Amino acid sequence: MNLFEILQHIPESQMTGGPIPAYLYGAFRRKSISFFNGLTDEDTLVYWFQSRSFTIDLRLKHRTETPVHERQGWIGNTLWDEAQALLLWQVADSSNYQNHVQWPEPARLHAIGNCILEFSPSNVYVEDWRQQVHSGLYLGLRLKTAVDVETGQQLKMDGGLIICDQHVAYTLTRLPEIQNIVCHLDLAADGLETHTIEQIESFEVSIGTDGHTKSYSTSSGQSDQPFNFDAFDIINDSTLKQRRSLNERQIDLIFEIDIYQSNYLFQQQTPTTPDSEHWLKTEESHLLHHAQLTL
Template sequence: MHLSELVARFAQQPAHGVPDWMLGFYKRQAISFADGLTDTQTHVCWFQSRNFTLDLRLPLEQHQVPAKPLAACSVEELQQLANYEGWEALCAWEGNTLSWHTDTSFQVHNRWPEPGVLKRIGNCMIEFAPSGAYVEDWRLQSSAPGALIGLRLLEDRELESGIVRHRGGGLIVCGDYAAMVLGRAQPLQSEPKGAMLRDMIARLGDDPQWLNRAFNFETSVARGSLADGYPVTLSTCAARVSQPLLPLDGFDRLEDGVHVSQRLRIDGIDRERIFAIDTLEPLVHFAQATGFNGDAAQWYEREAPTLSRYTRPVV
Protein backbone atom coordinates (compact mmCIF):
# COMPACT_ATOMS: atom_id res chain seq x y z
CA MET A 1 0.00 0.00 0.00
CA HIS A 2 0.98 3.65 -0.37
CA LEU A 3 2.59 5.36 2.62
CA SER A 4 -0.33 7.80 2.82
CA GLU A 5 -2.75 4.87 3.11
CA LEU A 6 -0.56 3.23 5.76
CA VAL A 7 -0.66 6.29 8.01
CA ALA A 8 -4.39 6.80 7.44
CA ARG A 9 -5.41 3.18 8.10
CA PHE A 10 -3.04 2.35 10.92
CA ALA A 11 -2.62 5.64 12.77
CA GLN A 12 -0.89 5.28 16.11
CA GLN A 13 1.12 7.42 18.50
CA PRO A 14 3.44 6.25 21.29
CA ALA A 15 2.47 6.97 24.87
CA HIS A 16 5.75 8.74 25.55
CA GLY A 17 8.11 10.91 23.56
CA VAL A 18 9.46 14.41 23.11
CA PRO A 19 7.18 17.45 23.59
CA ASP A 20 5.02 18.40 20.62
CA TRP A 21 6.96 21.64 20.14
CA MET A 22 10.08 19.67 19.24
CA LEU A 23 8.54 17.70 16.35
CA GLY A 24 9.40 18.40 12.72
CA PHE A 25 12.30 19.60 10.59
CA TYR A 26 14.76 22.17 11.95
CA LYS A 27 17.68 23.77 10.14
CA ARG A 28 20.51 25.26 12.13
CA GLN A 29 20.73 29.02 11.90
CA ALA A 30 24.00 29.27 13.83
CA ILE A 31 26.36 27.60 16.26
CA SER A 32 28.42 29.81 18.56
CA PHE A 33 31.40 28.43 20.45
CA ALA A 34 32.98 29.39 23.75
CA ASP A 35 35.91 30.95 21.88
CA GLY A 36 33.61 33.64 20.45
CA LEU A 37 33.44 32.21 16.91
CA THR A 38 30.20 31.40 15.06
CA ASP A 39 29.31 29.24 12.04
CA THR A 40 26.19 30.23 10.08
CA GLN A 41 26.96 28.36 6.83
CA THR A 42 27.22 24.61 7.38
CA HIS A 43 24.10 22.75 6.25
CA VAL A 44 22.77 21.15 9.43
CA CYS A 45 19.37 19.43 9.40
CA TRP A 46 17.52 17.97 12.39
CA PHE A 47 14.43 15.78 11.88
CA GLN A 48 12.56 14.84 15.05
CA SER A 49 10.05 12.03 15.48
CA ARG A 50 8.49 11.13 18.82
CA ASN A 51 11.41 9.01 20.01
CA PHE A 52 14.24 9.29 17.51
CA THR A 53 16.25 11.87 15.61
CA LEU A 54 17.77 12.04 12.11
CA ASP A 55 20.67 14.44 11.55
CA LEU A 56 22.63 15.60 8.48
CA ARG A 57 25.67 17.94 8.42
CA LEU A 58 27.31 18.96 5.14
CA PRO A 59 29.59 21.73 3.87
CA LEU A 60 28.33 24.27 1.37
CA GLU A 61 27.58 22.89 -2.11
CA GLN A 62 30.75 24.34 -3.64
CA HIS A 63 32.80 22.44 -1.06
CA GLN A 64 31.01 19.11 -1.53
CA VAL A 65 32.49 16.32 -3.65
CA PRO A 66 30.57 16.00 -6.94
CA ALA A 67 28.88 12.71 -7.80
CA LYS A 68 31.48 10.21 -9.01
CA PRO A 69 32.58 6.62 -8.30
CA LEU A 70 34.72 6.23 -5.19
CA ALA A 71 37.56 4.93 -7.37
CA ALA A 72 37.59 8.26 -9.20
CA CYS A 73 37.95 10.32 -6.00
CA SER A 74 41.29 11.83 -5.14
CA VAL A 75 42.88 11.40 -1.71
CA GLU A 76 41.73 14.94 -0.88
CA GLU A 77 38.15 14.22 -1.98
CA LEU A 78 38.01 11.04 0.11
CA GLN A 79 39.05 13.12 3.11
CA GLN A 80 36.28 15.62 2.33
CA LEU A 81 33.76 12.78 2.23
CA ALA A 82 35.17 11.41 5.48
CA ASN A 83 34.06 14.57 7.28
CA TYR A 84 30.42 14.35 6.22
CA GLU A 85 28.02 13.61 9.05
CA GLY A 86 24.73 11.73 9.06
CA TRP A 87 23.09 9.67 11.76
CA GLU A 88 19.95 8.36 13.41
CA ALA A 89 19.52 7.72 17.12
CA LEU A 90 16.92 7.03 19.75
CA CYS A 91 16.41 9.95 22.11
CA ALA A 92 15.25 10.46 25.68
CA TRP A 93 13.64 13.65 27.05
CA GLU A 94 14.10 14.34 30.75
CA GLY A 95 13.43 17.70 32.38
CA ASN A 96 14.64 20.16 29.76
CA THR A 97 17.38 17.92 28.36
CA LEU A 98 17.44 15.66 25.31
CA SER A 99 20.00 12.85 25.08
CA TRP A 100 20.68 10.30 22.35
CA HIS A 101 21.65 6.63 22.34
CA THR A 102 21.68 3.49 20.15
CA ASP A 103 22.80 5.42 17.09
CA THR A 104 23.43 4.50 13.46
CA SER A 105 26.16 6.86 12.30
CA PHE A 106 28.36 7.48 9.27
CA GLN A 107 31.15 8.50 11.62
CA VAL A 108 32.77 5.80 13.73
CA HIS A 109 33.15 8.00 16.81
CA ASN A 110 30.65 10.28 18.54
CA ARG A 111 31.36 13.81 17.41
CA TRP A 112 28.61 15.30 19.60
CA PRO A 113 28.77 13.49 22.95
CA GLU A 114 26.85 16.03 25.04
CA PRO A 115 23.07 16.05 25.56
CA GLY A 116 21.17 19.20 24.61
CA VAL A 117 19.43 21.59 26.98
CA LEU A 118 16.53 22.83 24.86
CA LYS A 119 13.97 25.63 24.91
CA ARG A 120 11.81 26.89 22.08
CA ILE A 121 10.23 30.35 21.56
CA GLY A 122 8.37 30.96 18.31
CA ASN A 123 10.11 28.95 15.59
CA CYS A 124 13.49 29.31 17.33
CA MET A 125 14.77 26.35 19.35
CA ILE A 126 17.94 27.02 21.33
CA GLU A 127 20.23 24.15 22.34
CA PHE A 128 22.86 24.65 25.02
CA ALA A 129 25.73 22.23 25.58
CA PRO A 130 25.83 21.57 29.34
CA SER A 131 29.61 22.11 29.32
CA GLY A 132 29.22 25.60 27.88
CA ALA A 133 31.23 24.62 24.78
CA TYR A 134 28.59 25.86 22.32
CA VAL A 135 25.04 27.06 21.79
CA GLU A 136 22.98 26.27 18.67
CA ASP A 137 20.10 28.25 17.16
CA TRP A 138 17.65 25.96 15.31
CA ARG A 139 14.70 27.15 13.19
CA LEU A 140 11.58 25.08 12.56
CA GLN A 141 11.05 24.98 8.80
CA SER A 142 7.69 26.17 7.57
CA SER A 143 5.30 23.39 6.58
CA ALA A 144 1.60 22.98 6.00
CA PRO A 145 -0.10 20.65 8.49
CA GLY A 146 0.55 17.08 7.46
CA ALA A 147 1.59 13.60 8.47
CA LEU A 148 4.21 12.78 11.04
CA ILE A 149 5.70 9.37 10.26
CA GLY A 150 8.59 7.86 12.20
CA LEU A 151 9.90 4.45 11.11
CA ARG A 152 13.21 3.03 12.40
CA LEU A 153 14.94 0.80 9.86
CA LEU A 154 15.93 -2.66 11.12
CA GLU A 155 17.29 -4.06 7.86
CA ASP A 156 17.18 -3.78 4.07
CA ARG A 157 17.60 -7.19 2.42
CA GLU A 158 17.66 -8.57 -1.14
CA LEU A 159 14.71 -10.96 -1.40
CA GLU A 160 16.25 -13.60 -3.66
CA SER A 161 19.81 -13.77 -2.30
CA GLY A 162 19.08 -12.80 1.30
CA ILE A 163 22.02 -10.37 1.21
CA VAL A 164 21.62 -7.55 3.74
CA ARG A 165 22.27 -4.18 2.09
CA HIS A 166 21.67 -1.94 5.11
CA ARG A 167 21.14 -2.28 8.86
CA GLY A 168 19.93 0.53 11.10
CA GLY A 169 18.66 3.96 10.17
CA GLY A 170 15.17 5.26 9.68
CA LEU A 171 12.62 7.41 7.88
CA ILE A 172 10.92 10.55 9.19
CA VAL A 173 8.19 12.34 7.24
CA CYS A 174 6.95 15.63 8.68
CA GLY A 175 4.56 17.51 6.43
CA ASP A 176 6.45 19.02 3.49
CA TYR A 177 9.75 17.35 4.41
CA ALA A 178 11.23 13.88 4.76
CA ALA A 179 14.61 12.39 5.64
CA MET A 180 16.13 8.93 5.61
CA VAL A 181 19.19 7.18 7.01
CA LEU A 182 20.43 3.84 5.62
CA GLY A 183 23.14 2.33 7.81
CA ARG A 184 26.03 0.11 6.75
CA ALA A 185 25.30 -3.60 6.35
CA GLN A 186 28.08 -4.31 8.85
CA PRO A 187 29.60 -1.79 11.28
CA LEU A 188 33.14 -0.61 10.64
CA GLN A 189 35.53 -1.68 13.34
CA SER A 190 37.57 1.30 14.50
CA GLU A 191 41.16 0.22 13.93
CA PRO A 192 43.24 1.03 15.84
CA LYS A 193 40.73 1.43 18.66
CA GLY A 194 39.49 5.03 18.83
CA ALA A 195 40.55 5.86 15.27
CA MET A 196 38.40 8.39 13.42
CA LEU A 197 36.86 7.67 10.02
CA ARG A 198 39.20 10.11 8.28
CA ASP A 199 42.20 8.29 9.80
CA MET A 200 40.87 4.92 8.69
CA ILE A 201 40.29 6.22 5.15
CA ALA A 202 43.81 7.65 5.02
CA ARG A 203 45.15 4.21 5.94
CA LEU A 204 42.76 1.95 3.99
CA GLY A 205 41.59 4.20 1.15
CA ASP A 206 43.45 2.23 -1.52
CA ASP A 207 41.34 -0.88 -0.79
CA PRO A 208 38.23 -0.67 -3.05
CA GLN A 209 36.28 -3.30 -1.12
CA TRP A 210 36.87 -1.55 2.19
CA LEU A 211 35.93 1.82 0.68
CA ASN A 212 32.65 0.40 -0.61
CA ARG A 213 31.87 -0.93 2.87
CA ALA A 214 32.80 2.38 4.49
CA PHE A 215 30.61 4.42 2.16
CA ASN A 216 27.66 2.02 2.12
CA PHE A 217 25.75 4.62 4.12
CA GLU A 218 23.27 7.33 3.22
CA THR A 219 21.64 10.26 4.92
CA SER A 220 19.34 12.30 2.68
CA VAL A 221 16.91 15.17 3.21
CA ALA A 222 14.03 15.88 0.83
CA ARG A 223 11.14 18.24 0.24
CA GLY A 224 7.81 17.45 -1.39
CA SER A 225 4.59 15.72 -0.40
CA LEU A 226 3.05 12.31 0.22
CA ALA A 227 1.00 12.86 -2.93
CA ASP A 228 3.85 13.71 -5.31
CA GLY A 229 6.94 12.28 -3.63
CA TYR A 230 10.00 13.77 -1.96
CA PRO A 231 12.94 14.72 -4.23
CA VAL A 232 16.27 14.77 -2.37
CA THR A 233 17.74 18.23 -1.72
CA LEU A 234 20.79 17.36 0.43
CA SER A 235 22.61 14.06 0.83
CA THR A 236 25.82 12.44 1.93
CA CYS A 237 25.61 10.73 -1.50
CA ALA A 238 25.80 13.45 -4.15
CA ALA A 239 24.26 11.25 -6.85
CA ARG A 240 21.03 11.09 -4.83
CA VAL A 241 20.28 14.83 -5.12
CA SER A 242 17.09 15.44 -7.17
CA GLN A 243 16.20 11.72 -7.08
CA PRO A 244 13.15 10.46 -5.14
CA LEU A 245 14.01 9.86 -1.49
CA LEU A 246 12.24 6.48 -1.69
CA PRO A 247 9.26 4.88 -3.44
CA LEU A 248 6.11 5.69 -1.49
CA ASP A 249 4.31 2.43 -2.25
CA GLY A 250 4.93 -1.20 -1.35
CA PHE A 251 4.25 -0.74 2.39
CA ASP A 252 2.43 -3.19 4.63
CA ARG A 253 1.88 -3.32 8.38
CA LEU A 254 2.97 -6.66 9.81
CA GLU A 255 0.65 -8.79 11.93
CA ASP A 256 2.46 -7.90 15.17
CA GLY A 257 1.23 -4.31 14.76
CA VAL A 258 4.62 -2.82 15.64
CA HIS A 259 6.55 -3.37 12.41
CA VAL A 260 6.17 -2.28 8.79
CA SER A 261 7.62 -3.85 5.66
CA GLN A 262 8.28 -2.23 2.31
CA ARG A 263 8.86 -4.16 -0.90
CA LEU A 264 10.77 -2.18 -3.50
CA ARG A 265 12.95 -2.69 -6.56
CA ILE A 266 16.33 -0.96 -6.79
CA ASP A 267 18.65 -1.38 -9.80
CA GLY A 268 16.59 -4.34 -10.96
CA ILE A 269 16.80 -6.21 -7.64
CA ASP A 270 13.79 -6.87 -5.41
CA ARG A 271 14.38 -5.84 -1.81
CA GLU A 272 12.49 -5.66 1.45
CA ARG A 273 12.92 -3.14 4.23
CA ILE A 274 11.68 -3.89 7.74
CA PHE A 275 10.91 -0.94 10.01
CA ALA A 276 9.87 -0.62 13.64
CA ILE A 277 7.04 1.90 14.09
CA ASP A 278 7.74 4.92 16.25
CA THR A 279 4.68 6.91 15.18
CA LEU A 280 2.07 7.10 12.40
CA GLU A 281 0.08 10.33 12.73
CA PRO A 282 -2.07 11.53 9.80
CA LEU A 283 -2.22 15.20 10.80
CA VAL A 284 0.19 17.28 12.86
CA HIS A 285 0.39 21.09 12.95
CA PHE A 286 4.00 22.25 12.72
CA ALA A 287 3.18 25.66 14.17
CA GLN A 288 5.74 28.45 13.91
CA ALA A 289 4.42 30.22 17.03
CA THR A 290 4.52 29.12 20.67
CA GLY A 291 2.20 31.84 21.98
CA PHE A 292 2.34 34.41 24.81
CA ASN A 293 0.93 34.18 28.31
CA GLY A 294 -1.51 36.92 29.32
CA ASP A 295 1.00 39.40 30.75
CA ALA A 296 3.43 38.89 27.89
CA ALA A 297 0.66 39.36 25.30
CA GLN A 298 -0.33 42.68 26.85
CA TRP A 299 3.31 43.80 26.94
CA TYR A 300 3.85 42.80 23.32
CA GLU A 301 0.73 44.60 22.14
CA ARG A 302 1.58 47.72 24.15
CA GLU A 303 5.13 47.91 22.84
CA ALA A 304 4.36 46.72 19.30
CA PRO A 305 5.23 50.03 17.59
CA THR A 306 8.88 49.42 18.41
CA LEU A 307 9.01 45.67 19.01
CA SER A 308 7.44 44.88 15.63
CA ARG A 309 9.18 47.60 13.65
CA TYR A 310 11.40 45.20 11.70
CA THR A 311 10.10 41.75 12.56
CA ARG A 312 9.83 39.10 9.83
CA PRO A 313 9.79 35.30 9.63
CA VAL A 314 13.26 33.74 9.71
CA VAL A 315 13.68 30.01 9.01
Protein backbone atom coordinates (compact mmCIF):
# COMPACT_ATOMS: atom_id res chain seq x y z
CA MET A 1 0.00 0.00 0.00
CA ASN A 2 0.95 3.62 -0.38
CA LEU A 3 2.14 5.24 2.84
CA PHE A 4 -0.59 7.88 2.77
CA GLU A 5 -3.23 5.17 2.41
CA ILE A 6 -1.66 3.36 5.35
CA LEU A 7 -1.99 6.46 7.51
CA GLN A 8 -5.77 6.34 7.10
CA HIS A 9 -5.80 3.01 8.94
CA ILE A 10 -3.63 3.71 11.98
CA PRO A 11 -4.28 5.93 15.01
CA GLU A 12 -2.54 9.24 15.46
CA SER A 13 0.01 9.65 18.24
CA GLN A 14 -1.68 10.24 21.57
CA MET A 15 1.49 11.74 23.02
CA THR A 16 3.40 14.32 21.01
CA GLY A 17 5.69 15.45 23.82
CA GLY A 18 9.20 14.08 23.72
CA PRO A 19 12.68 14.48 25.08
CA ILE A 20 13.08 17.92 23.44
CA PRO A 21 11.10 21.20 23.45
CA ALA A 22 8.22 21.16 20.96
CA TYR A 23 9.38 24.43 19.35
CA LEU A 24 12.10 22.34 17.69
CA TYR A 25 9.60 20.16 15.83
CA GLY A 26 9.50 20.70 12.10
CA ALA A 27 11.68 21.40 9.08
CA PHE A 28 14.32 24.11 9.33
CA ARG A 29 16.53 25.69 6.69
CA ARG A 30 19.71 27.38 7.82
CA LYS A 31 19.72 31.04 6.85
CA SER A 32 23.27 31.67 8.01
CA ILE A 33 26.17 30.57 10.17
CA SER A 34 28.46 33.20 11.69
CA PHE A 35 31.87 32.35 13.13
CA PHE A 36 34.00 33.83 15.90
CA ASN A 37 36.39 35.29 13.30
CA GLY A 38 33.73 37.57 11.80
CA LEU A 39 32.97 35.43 8.73
CA THR A 40 29.40 34.47 7.78
CA ASP A 41 28.15 31.82 5.34
CA GLU A 42 24.69 32.35 3.84
CA ASP A 43 25.06 30.08 0.79
CA THR A 44 25.62 26.50 1.96
CA LEU A 45 22.44 24.43 1.61
CA VAL A 46 21.59 23.10 5.06
CA TYR A 47 18.38 21.47 6.32
CA TRP A 48 17.50 20.19 9.78
CA PHE A 49 14.39 18.01 10.09
CA GLN A 50 13.26 17.19 13.59
CA SER A 51 10.95 14.39 14.66
CA ARG A 52 9.95 13.78 18.26
CA SER A 53 13.17 11.95 19.14
CA PHE A 54 15.50 12.00 16.12
CA THR A 55 17.08 14.37 13.62
CA ILE A 56 17.86 14.17 9.89
CA ASP A 57 20.50 16.66 8.72
CA LEU A 58 21.79 17.49 5.22
CA ARG A 59 24.56 19.94 4.22
CA LEU A 60 25.68 20.60 0.63
CA LYS A 61 27.90 23.31 -0.85
CA HIS A 62 25.88 23.17 -4.08
CA ARG A 63 22.66 21.40 -5.00
CA THR A 64 24.20 19.10 -7.63
CA GLU A 65 27.93 19.88 -7.77
CA THR A 66 29.14 19.20 -4.23
CA PRO A 67 32.07 16.75 -4.50
CA VAL A 68 31.22 13.26 -3.22
CA HIS A 69 33.74 13.43 -0.38
CA GLU A 70 32.46 16.83 0.84
CA ARG A 71 28.76 16.01 1.24
CA GLN A 72 27.40 15.84 4.77
CA GLY A 73 24.31 14.07 6.03
CA TRP A 74 23.34 12.06 9.07
CA ILE A 75 20.58 10.69 11.26
CA GLY A 76 20.75 10.50 15.03
CA ASN A 77 18.92 10.47 18.33
CA THR A 78 18.08 13.88 19.79
CA LEU A 79 18.68 14.38 23.50
CA TRP A 80 17.84 17.26 25.84
CA ASP A 81 19.93 18.21 28.87
CA GLU A 82 17.29 19.84 31.06
CA ALA A 83 19.74 21.04 33.70
CA GLN A 84 21.94 22.94 31.24
CA ALA A 85 19.25 23.61 28.59
CA LEU A 86 21.42 22.04 25.90
CA LEU A 87 20.43 20.02 22.84
CA LEU A 88 22.66 17.05 22.06
CA TRP A 89 22.80 14.47 19.28
CA GLN A 90 23.75 10.82 19.51
CA VAL A 91 25.02 9.79 16.07
CA ALA A 92 26.76 6.51 15.29
CA ASP A 93 29.66 6.70 12.81
CA SER A 94 27.75 4.37 10.48
CA SER A 95 24.75 6.74 10.64
CA ASN A 96 26.88 9.56 9.25
CA TYR A 97 27.70 9.90 5.55
CA GLN A 98 31.23 11.00 6.50
CA ASN A 99 31.73 8.17 9.04
CA HIS A 100 32.49 10.66 11.79
CA VAL A 101 30.78 13.53 13.60
CA GLN A 102 31.56 16.94 12.09
CA TRP A 103 29.65 18.95 14.71
CA PRO A 104 30.77 17.72 18.15
CA GLU A 105 29.37 20.53 20.31
CA PRO A 106 25.90 20.53 21.85
CA ALA A 107 23.55 23.41 21.08
CA ARG A 108 22.37 26.27 23.24
CA LEU A 109 19.13 27.48 21.68
CA HIS A 110 16.99 30.59 21.62
CA ALA A 111 13.66 30.66 19.78
CA ILE A 112 12.09 33.89 18.50
CA GLY A 113 9.32 34.00 15.92
CA ASN A 114 10.01 31.43 13.20
CA CYS A 115 13.73 31.53 14.01
CA ILE A 116 15.89 29.21 16.11
CA LEU A 117 19.28 30.61 17.04
CA GLU A 118 21.78 27.84 17.79
CA PHE A 119 24.83 28.91 19.77
CA SER A 120 27.84 26.66 20.28
CA PRO A 121 28.84 26.69 23.97
CA SER A 122 32.40 27.61 22.94
CA ASN A 123 31.07 30.59 20.91
CA VAL A 124 32.87 29.38 17.78
CA TYR A 125 29.66 29.80 15.74
CA VAL A 126 25.99 30.70 15.81
CA GLU A 127 23.49 29.29 13.31
CA ASP A 128 20.22 30.98 12.31
CA TRP A 129 17.55 28.40 11.45
CA ARG A 130 14.12 29.20 9.94
CA GLN A 131 11.00 27.08 10.31
CA GLN A 132 9.77 26.13 6.83
CA VAL A 133 6.29 24.83 7.64
CA HIS A 134 3.16 26.20 9.26
CA SER A 135 0.80 23.25 9.61
CA GLY A 136 -0.03 19.90 8.07
CA LEU A 137 0.96 16.25 8.27
CA TYR A 138 3.69 15.55 10.80
CA LEU A 139 5.13 12.05 10.52
CA GLY A 140 8.36 10.59 11.85
CA LEU A 141 9.37 7.01 11.03
CA ARG A 142 12.63 5.62 12.45
CA LEU A 143 14.18 2.47 11.06
CA LYS A 144 14.10 -0.22 13.72
CA THR A 145 15.62 -3.06 11.70
CA ALA A 146 16.30 -4.15 8.13
CA VAL A 147 15.83 -7.76 7.04
CA ASP A 148 17.09 -9.56 3.94
CA VAL A 149 13.90 -11.18 2.64
CA GLU A 150 15.65 -14.20 1.08
CA THR A 151 17.93 -15.13 3.98
CA GLY A 152 16.06 -13.64 6.93
CA GLN A 153 19.30 -11.99 8.03
CA GLN A 154 18.98 -8.82 10.07
CA LEU A 155 21.12 -6.03 8.65
CA LYS A 156 22.79 -3.34 10.71
CA MET A 157 21.38 -0.21 9.09
CA ASP A 158 19.87 3.09 10.17
CA GLY A 159 17.33 5.31 8.49
CA GLY A 160 14.23 7.38 8.83
CA LEU A 161 11.54 9.44 7.19
CA ILE A 162 10.23 12.79 8.43
CA ILE A 163 7.31 14.52 6.72
CA CYS A 164 6.34 18.06 7.72
CA ASP A 165 3.49 19.06 5.42
CA GLN A 166 5.17 19.34 1.98
CA HIS A 167 8.72 19.12 3.34
CA VAL A 168 10.17 15.60 3.35
CA ALA A 169 13.45 14.16 4.63
CA TYR A 170 14.55 10.57 4.02
CA THR A 171 17.68 8.75 5.16
CA LEU A 172 18.94 5.23 4.57
CA THR A 173 22.48 4.24 5.44
CA ARG A 174 24.73 1.96 3.43
CA LEU A 175 24.30 -1.80 3.33
CA PRO A 176 26.58 -3.35 5.99
CA GLU A 177 28.99 -4.92 3.51
CA ILE A 178 29.39 -1.56 1.75
CA GLN A 179 29.74 0.33 5.02
CA ASN A 180 32.51 -2.07 6.07
CA ILE A 181 34.45 -0.98 2.98
CA VAL A 182 33.68 2.73 3.13
CA CYS A 183 34.55 3.09 6.82
CA HIS A 184 38.18 2.29 5.96
CA LEU A 185 38.41 4.75 3.07
CA ASP A 186 40.00 8.17 3.10
CA LEU A 187 37.09 10.11 1.62
CA ALA A 188 39.33 13.10 0.91
CA ALA A 189 41.81 11.07 -1.17
CA ASP A 190 42.35 12.02 -4.79
CA GLY A 191 41.41 9.69 -7.62
CA LEU A 192 38.54 7.76 -6.06
CA GLU A 193 37.39 5.06 -8.46
CA THR A 194 33.88 5.07 -9.90
CA HIS A 195 32.71 2.01 -7.99
CA THR A 196 34.11 3.52 -4.79
CA ILE A 197 32.20 6.75 -5.39
CA GLU A 198 29.02 4.72 -5.89
CA GLN A 199 29.63 2.93 -2.60
CA ILE A 200 30.23 6.20 -0.74
CA GLU A 201 27.12 7.93 -2.03
CA SER A 202 24.89 4.90 -1.49
CA PHE A 203 24.36 6.54 1.91
CA GLU A 204 21.25 8.55 1.09
CA VAL A 205 20.02 11.68 2.78
CA SER A 206 17.41 13.37 0.58
CA ILE A 207 15.30 16.47 1.15
CA GLY A 208 12.21 17.58 -0.75
CA THR A 209 10.14 20.74 -0.48
CA ASP A 210 7.16 19.93 -2.72
CA GLY A 211 5.91 16.75 -1.10
CA HIS A 212 7.14 14.25 -3.66
CA THR A 213 10.47 15.17 -5.35
CA LYS A 214 13.99 14.93 -3.92
CA SER A 215 15.41 18.43 -4.38
CA TYR A 216 18.68 17.85 -2.51
CA SER A 217 20.54 14.60 -1.88
CA THR A 218 23.86 13.07 -0.90
CA SER A 219 23.23 10.54 -3.70
CA SER A 220 23.73 11.96 -7.18
CA GLY A 221 21.28 9.55 -8.76
CA GLN A 222 18.51 10.54 -6.36
CA SER A 223 18.39 14.26 -7.15
CA ASP A 224 15.10 15.22 -8.81
CA GLN A 225 13.74 11.68 -8.34
CA PRO A 226 10.43 11.00 -6.55
CA PHE A 227 10.33 9.75 -2.99
CA ASN A 228 9.22 6.13 -2.72
CA PHE A 229 6.08 6.00 -0.59
CA ASP A 230 4.92 2.63 -1.98
CA ALA A 231 5.10 -0.99 -0.77
CA PHE A 232 4.23 -0.20 2.85
CA ASP A 233 2.37 -2.59 5.14
CA ILE A 234 1.06 -2.33 8.68
CA ILE A 235 2.66 -4.58 11.29
CA ASN A 236 0.81 -2.96 14.18
CA ASP A 237 -0.39 0.51 15.23
CA SER A 238 3.18 1.63 15.96
CA THR A 239 5.19 -0.29 13.36
CA LEU A 240 5.24 -0.20 9.56
CA LYS A 241 7.13 -2.25 6.98
CA GLN A 242 8.37 -1.21 3.55
CA ARG A 243 9.88 -3.61 1.02
CA ARG A 244 12.74 -2.11 -0.99
CA SER A 245 15.13 -3.41 -3.62
CA LEU A 246 18.74 -2.56 -2.73
CA ASN A 247 21.64 -3.85 -4.83
CA GLU A 248 19.29 -6.43 -6.39
CA ARG A 249 18.30 -7.70 -2.93
CA GLN A 250 14.82 -7.52 -1.46
CA ILE A 251 15.02 -5.80 1.91
CA ASP A 252 12.22 -5.28 4.42
CA LEU A 253 12.62 -2.00 6.28
CA ILE A 254 10.85 -2.08 9.64
CA PHE A 255 9.95 1.41 10.85
CA GLU A 256 8.78 2.49 14.28
CA ILE A 257 6.34 5.41 14.32
CA ASP A 258 8.04 8.18 16.28
CA ILE A 259 5.22 10.68 15.80
CA TYR A 260 2.10 10.89 13.67
CA GLN A 261 -0.25 13.86 13.59
CA SER A 262 -2.44 14.42 10.53
CA ASN A 263 -2.61 18.19 11.04
CA TYR A 264 0.06 19.53 13.37
CA LEU A 265 0.58 23.24 14.03
CA PHE A 266 4.30 24.03 13.95
CA GLN A 267 5.63 26.99 15.90
CA GLN A 268 5.96 30.16 13.84
CA GLN A 269 5.69 32.73 16.64
CA THR A 270 6.94 33.04 20.21
CA PRO A 271 5.42 34.84 23.21
CA THR A 272 6.57 38.19 24.51
CA THR A 273 5.33 40.66 27.14
CA PRO A 274 2.28 42.93 26.71
CA ASP A 275 4.57 45.96 27.10
CA SER A 276 6.79 44.72 24.29
CA GLU A 277 3.82 44.09 22.02
CA HIS A 278 2.61 47.63 22.74
CA TRP A 279 6.07 49.02 21.94
CA LEU A 280 6.13 47.18 18.60
CA LYS A 281 2.66 48.43 17.74
CA THR A 282 3.59 52.00 18.65
CA GLU A 283 6.80 51.95 16.60
CA GLU A 284 5.65 49.71 13.75
CA SER A 285 5.78 52.42 11.08
CA HIS A 286 9.55 52.30 11.45
CA LEU A 287 10.23 48.82 12.85
CA LEU A 288 8.01 46.89 10.43
CA HIS A 289 8.43 49.06 7.33
CA HIS A 290 10.69 46.48 5.64
CA ALA A 291 9.76 43.47 7.77
CA GLN A 292 8.58 40.29 6.07
CA LEU A 293 8.41 36.56 6.71
CA THR A 294 11.88 35.24 5.90
CA LEU A 295 12.48 31.55 5.33
